[in-house]
Amino acid sequence: MRFITFLICICLTSCSTKQSEHFDLILSKVNLIDGTGNPMQNEVNIYIKGNKIVKIEKGQIEGTANVIDGTDKYLIPGLFDCHTHTTDYIGDFPRFAHYGVTSILVTGGSKCTNDYFEEMRDMGAQDSIPAPRVFHTSQHFTMEGKHPVKTYSSNDWIDGKSVFFLRDTLQIESIVKQVAQYPIVGIKLTIEDGPFPPFVDRMPQNFVNKVVKEAAKNGLEVFVHVSDNEELAMAQQAGVKNYLHYVMIDLDWERDAAIIAGLIENNASIVPTLMLKKSWLYPLRIDWIKRLKETNIQDLEELAYLSDPARKAKSLGILKARKFMTDEKIPTLLSMITKQTEDLKLLYAKGINIALGTDTGNDFILPGISLHEEMQIMELGGFAPLEIIKMSTHNAAKMLHQLDSLGTIEVGKYADMILLDHNPLDSISNTLSINRVIKNGVVQRRMN
Ligand SMILES: [Zn+2]
Structure with missing residues (x-):
């Protein structure tokens, strides 16, 4: 009899232990799009302890926790914007977080001294003030009189601090060694001749080759x-792995076969930033500007400045110089992106990693919301929502070598996720139907 009582006690103890297991947060019965590209799973429970996802199961909830009812809602991983610049991170970071962008890649900028990078990393590393996790490259590697110092003039560009002017190839070894001491994801190398006319000279090929070679010696990739x-072609020839624009590239599958083969062989990642094209069109589209104002999130002063009639003239100039306008007819966004999205579809099918980013910091490319606009542009270009979500989560984490802890909703990863009211697989614009943003297991305060 005593033995039986003993057995019952063991059972009760173990059963009650299971029932009362404590979690910090559970999202119950939610429709899960986990970012891996796998199909949506219905009515799943996501268990979070501390900042990590510890269990994903169907059925009745087990254990105690603060429960968010996910019935008829949709869960996707926190988004990445893989091409950003900011000169005001205190103002910009809450806007990224508001829109569910829980990680960003800062790709240099006029304010980006080592101290400024550190301040941004610190703000991104906490979870009480809304801010994305911050990954960043080195400062821009460029040359005097070239992009972006000449094309985006600012007193903040200081050689050796916020930018590196390469004067001869012999210097490159020591500059790469210098930046390699910081927690950068790679070297930021600027080859291009500028965003629009008047163009500047490109970086010569021997400089490009040398930077890539020295970066590899230090275990660094080049962005x-x-x-x-x-x-x-210049970057591919040098063996660059990560490409931060695809704005005006137009490949010919026969003529450019060697370049394409090289990209595939090198497991290249591309961040298209087609949002740049939308930004050129923005001043001519009152309906788009009106929509931005209605969000009540964007800085109205900034929008008023952007709506200045002078911007319209500038936009028309860019569209004509880039040959998107041959008469007075304003081009459609689709006509401006089709060549690129057709290329990107073929490259993606061949295994090139496409991650999404915006070039936030340019006129009409705004923190947070523009990543959703970039996703919409990819949908306009013919990509399926499931793949677009993968590009802005899994593929971004893959490019940044963070897939072991971020980028998907899987057990063991940080709990960065967005709860949506509407199904993003029906239309990618439903990623804007944000119910809650969770970063590091903590529900983030949004701006309205
Ligand atoms: Zn940029």
Whole structure:
């Protein structure tokens, strides 16, 4: 009898232990799009302890926790914007977080001294003030009189601090060694001749080759600014792995077969930033500007400045110089991106990693919301929503070598996720139907 009582006690103890297991947060019965590209799973429970996802199961919830009812809602991983610049991270970071962008790649900029990078990393590393996790490259490697110092003039560009002017190839070894001491994801190399006319000279090929070679010696990848075929060929020839634009590139499958083969062989990643093209069109589209104002999130002063009539004239100038306008007819966005999205579809099918980014910091490319616009552009170009979500989560984490902890909703990863009211697989614009943003297991305060 005593033995039986003993057995019952063991059972009760173990059963009750299981029932009362404590979690910090559970999202119950949610429709899960986990970012891997796998199909949506219905009515799944996501268990979070501390900042990590510890269990994903169907059925009745087990254990105690703060529960968010996910019934009829959709869960996707936190988004990455893999091409950003900011000169005001205190103002910009809450806007990224508001829109569910929980990780960003800062690809240099006029303010980006080592101290500024550190401040941004620190803000991204906490989870009480809304801010994305911050990954960044080195400062721009460029040359005097070239992009972006000449094309985006600012008193903040200081050689050796926020930018490196390469004067001869012999210097490159020591500069690469210098930046390699910091927690960078790679070297930021700017080859291109500028975003629009008047163009500047490109970086010579021998400089490009030397930077890539020295980076490899230090275990670093190179993230390159290229925007047309010639620059792409130069970077590919040097063995660059990561391409931060695809704005004006237009490949011919026969003529450019060697370049394409080289990209595939090198497991290249491309961040298209087609949002740049939308930004050129923005000043001519009152309906788009009106929509931005209605969000009540963007800085109205900034929008008023952007809506200045002078911007319209500038836009028309860019569209004509880039040959998107041959008469007075304003081009459609689709007509401006089709050549690129057709290339990208073929490259993606061949295994090139496409991750999404915006070039936030340029006129009309705004923190957070523009990543959703980039996703919409990819849908307009013919990509399926499931793949677009993968590009802005899994593929971004893959490029940044963070897939072991970020980029998908899987057990063992940090709990960075967005709960949506509407199904993003029906239309990618439903990624804007944000119910909650969770970063590092913590529900983030949004701006309205
Ligand atoms: Zn940029």
